[in-house]
Amino acid sequence: GAGVSQSPSNKVTEKGKDVELRCDPISGHTALYWYRQRLGQGLEFLIYFQGNSAPDKSGLPSDRFSAERTGESVSTLTIQRTQQEDSAVYLCASSRQEIRSGNTIYFGEGSWLTVV
Amino acid sequence: GDSVTQMEGPVTLSEEAFLTINCTYTATGYPSLFWYVQYPGEGLQLLLKATKADDKGSNKGFEATYRKETTSFHLEKGSVQVSDSAVYFCALSYMNSGYSTLTFGKGTMLLVSP
Numbered sequence: 001g002a003g004v005s006q007s008p009s010n011k012v013t014e015k016g017k018d019v020e021l022r023c024d025p026i027s028g029h030t031a032l033y034w035y036r037q038r039l040g041q042g043l044e045f046l047i048y049f050q051g052n053s054a055p056d057k058s059g060l061p062s063d064r065f066s067a068e069r070t071g072e073s074v075s076t077l078t079i080q081r082t083q084q085e086d087s088a089v090y091l092c093a094s095s096r097q098e099i100r101s102g103n104t105i106y107f108g109e110g111s112w113l114t115v116v
Numbered sequence: 117g118d119s120v121t122q123m124e125g126p127v128t129l130s131e132e133a134f135l136t137i138n139c140t141y142t143a144t145g146y147p148s149l150f151w152y153v154q155y156p157g158e159g160l161q162l163l164l165k166a167t168k169a170d171d172k173g174s175n176k177g178f179e180a181t182y183r184k185e186t187t188s189f190h191l192e193k194g195s196v197q198v199s200d201s202a203v204y205f206c207a208l209s210y211m212n213s214g215y216s217t218l219t220f221g222k223g224t225m226l227l228v229s230p
Contacts, residue, residue: 033218042222043205056217091160093218105209105218107152109159 002026004108006092012114013082021077021111025094032075033093033105034067043091049075082115089113118143122206122221129196129228137191137224139180139206147208149173149182149189154203154223163191163204196228 005024013019025032034046045059049069060066064082069075079086089110123138141147151163151173164173169184178193189206206221 035220043220045218048217093160104150104162104165106162107160 004092004094004106006090006108006111008111009109010112010114012116015084015115016081018078018080019082019113021079021090021092021113023075023077023092023094023108025073025075025092026106029094029096029106030072031095031105032069033095034075034077035091035093036061036088037091037110038088046077046090079113082113084115087113087115118147118208118217118219120206120208120219120221122204122224125203125223125225127224127226129226131198131228131230132195133228135191135193135196135200135226137204137206137226139189139191139221141187141189141206141208143187143208143210145210147210149180150207150209151178151180151189151191152205152207152220154205156202160205196226198228198230201226201228 004026007022011019030051032049036044036046047054047060047067048056051072052069064080067077089112091107091110093105093107095105120141148167150165152160153163154160163178164175166173166182169182172179172181180189180191182189203223203225205223207218209218
C-alpha cells in the first residue's frame with residue numbers, strides 16, 4: 001500500500017483480556033518495527049523484524065508481549081492479560097533494508113490502546 | 117550505547133518567531149539523522165533527514181545540519197506558524213550487524229501562539 005497501515009486505530013479493552021494489533025508495512029519493505037508511546041512519554045522500542053525473523057526483541061517489556069510476522073508482510077503484536085500500564089499508542093514502522101545508511105523509516109498512525 | 121538527547125519542552129513561541137530545538141547524539145558508528153514530527157492526534161511523520169556529515173536536511177521551512185564535530189542536529193525554522201505546533205522527535209539510525217537500528221530522543225513539544 002501507499003503507507004504503513006495499522007488496525008485497529010482505537011481499542012478499549014478490559015484488564016485481563018488479550019489484544020491483537022495488526023500492522024501492514026509498505027510493500028517491499030523488509031524491515032518492520034514496533035514501538036510504544038505512553039502518554040507524555042517518548043518512543044519505546046519493542047521489537048524489530050528483518051523479513052520473518054526477529055533479531056532484536058530486547059524491548060518487549062514482559063512475556064505477556066509477543067509479535068510475529070508472516071510472509072515478510074503483515075505483523076501482529078499480541079498483548080496477553082492486559083494491564084492498565086499497557087495503555088499506550090502502539091506504533092508500527094517499516095523500511096527498506098539495504099547495506100547503506102540513510103534508510104528512511106516510515107510510521108503508521110498507531111493503534112491507541114486503552115485498558116480499563 | 118546509542119542515545120539522542122533533545123532539549124526539554126514545551127517550547128512556547130509567538131507566530132513568526134525563530135525556532136531552534138537542540139539535538140545531540142552519541143553513537144559508535146556513522147548514523148543517519150532524522151527529525152520526525154507528530155501533530156496532535158496524528159502519527160509520526162518524517163520531517164527531514166541527513167545521511168552524512170555536513171549534509172543539510174530541509175522541508176517545510178525547517179532545516180537541520182549534521183554536525184559531526186559537535187555531534188549535533190539542531191532543528192531550526194526562521195518563522196514559525198501556529199500550524200507548526202506539534203511534538204518534534206530527533207532520531208538516529210545506522211546499520212549494525214546487518215540491520216538498521218533507530219533510536220529516538222524523548223521529543224520536544226512546540227506551542228506556537230497567534
